[in-house]
Amino acid sequence: MKVGDKVWIKDEDRRVYVDDDxxxxxAPIYRKKFVERFxxxxxxxxxxxxxxxxxDEWHLKHADKVKKNDxxxxxxxxxxxxDKHCWAVSNHYRIADLVRSCDSFDxxxxxxxxLK
Incomplete structure (x- = not known):
């Protein structure tokens, strides 16, 4: 990433209840938590x-900071x-249940x- 890039951030405070149709x-639509930023x-x-x-000076002064480590x-x-992140969030519980019920050693x- 570098200055000038367009990114999307996950805004936990954003709650949208109406889809595109x-x-x-x-419940809030998880995919709608993502907002475009520069x-x-x-x-x-x-x-x-x-x-x-x-x-410019004003935008730099009022910019949101995101730690590079985060x-x-x-x-x-x-x-x-x-899309891949949303799929993982939507499916990890289901996959965990499948693993929990699996009794095949192989x-x-x-x-x-x-997973290592």
Whole structure:
């Protein structure tokens, strides 16, 4: 990542209950938590993010800071990365249940090797 790149961040406070087709949901739509931002600067330890690509004194002063160490958890560089993350979040409980109910030594050893 570098200054000028477009990224998407996961905003835990964002709650959208209506999908693109106008259908209302009872719970927030996880995929809608992701918002577009631009890297407009950096410090030694943080990326400076803004809703605008403008790099001026005001935007730099009011930019959101994301620690570079935390960036891999909340910053995404493509829609494909977001889709993969959303799939993992939506399916990890189901997959964990399948592993929990599995009693095949060979399958469990393969899963263990994959996860190492």
């Amino acid at each position: 106008g259908k209302r949901h009872n 890297i407009i600067g950096e410090t030694r330890v943080s990326w400076l993010l803004s809703t605008s690509q403008e790099i 960036a891999h958890r909340i910053m995404f560089t493509s829609e494909d990365q977001i 399958k469990l050893k393969q899963i263990e090797e994959i």
